[in-house]
Ligand code: APR
């Protein structure tokens with residue numbers, strides 16, 4: 296067994312672990328990041344691509360803002376289509392704020408590069424990670440790599456290992472409470488190297504199901520369709536995808552649609568999930584390890600960023616001035632913002648999708664909710680301020 300020591304052991308090299316690692320490294324705090332997958336595997340995952348200003352600011356603070364500023368697309372609003380008519384929600388006019396369209400894959404790539412340039416340790420293909428002694432001042436993380444066993448002794452463990460990670464499972468069941476909603480549909484997404492059909496994202500509520508026209512850049516589009524949970528990617532050849540998308544779009548949008556061969560296609564189920572508390576002893580849960588939102592509203596990565604903001608500041612205060620206040624407040628501060636984003640993502644999902652076997656009442660309420668939204672500046676402001684991101 297090879298033994299090492301660090302101040303903060305970070306499990307997971309998704310956006311949460313990489314961003315936390317970078318902010319701590321810049322503050323002179325020692326970290327080791329353990330990632331069970333290879334670098335290429337992590338970079339191959341396609342996820343959402345809308346950044347709130349808070350996340351943008353944090354990436355800049357981490358020294359990873361240059362390419363994002365250059366290549367990211369500033370969006371001042373979105374459109375919502377209902378009964379064949381598009382309605383614009385003008386974020387800039389309603390809140391003075393905008394969002395930045397920049398793919399999570401690019402965020403991950405920038406953060407990985409920054410860590411490599413800094414020469415800070417990151418171990419890919421670190422297998423069988425296990426965490427122990429979290430209720431002591433000397434937590435330990437063990438893992439294996441190339442058939443060699445390693446042990447890291449640390450002050451704190453940051454569990455940034457996503458929904459299926461080991462960190463949340465390390466917390467005793469009787470100390471944890473979980474909340475969950477599973478939605479009766481999924482999103483089928485494709486990525487295509489074609490000009491997006493519009494300058495802004497279009498969220499579509501259609502009798503055949505939800506659709507979303509999104510993008511990664513001025514030359515790369517991302518489209519989604521609501522699909523059934525029993526469907527598989529192989530059920531959806533490109534032609535069928537384009538036909539179905541065409542049925543859900545208004546005629547103007549359809550005219551602008553540029554089809555092409557998909558370069559990625561996947562199905563994701565939709566889920567809301569929260570685990571409490573986000574701290575047990577000296578283990579802190581961050582990002583998807585503690586909470587999942589359905590993708591409607593693109594809050595997943597942004598919520599990971601606000602957790603990282605709270606935890607990085609708390610750790611910097613702990614090492615800088617020996618103040619424990621930030622660490623003690625972390626679970627409650629993070630969760631307060633998490634639940635607001637959970638509410639918003641649930642609400643966006645609720646108003647935009649078609650639910651199997653809805654009652655007539657449910658359908659009328661959904662239509663009333665949308666008509667109210669389109670007619671009320673107050674309702675639009677509520678959507679806009681959540682979409683651009685609540686403060687932290
Ligand atoms: N040991 C080491 N690494 C692990 C382990 C483990 N036992 N389990 C999981 N991991 C790694 C995963 O391989 C993944 O790279 O932890 C990482 C977790 O990354 P994400 O799932 O991306 O979670 P997070 O960083 O919190 O990102 C939150 O980004 O990925 C999206 O949908 C997610 O939008 C959300 C946001």
Ligand code: PHB
Nearest residue numbers: 343344509590591592593
């Ligand atoms: C995406 O581009 O992948 C995306 C954008 C907005 C969402 C969800 C996903 O609400």
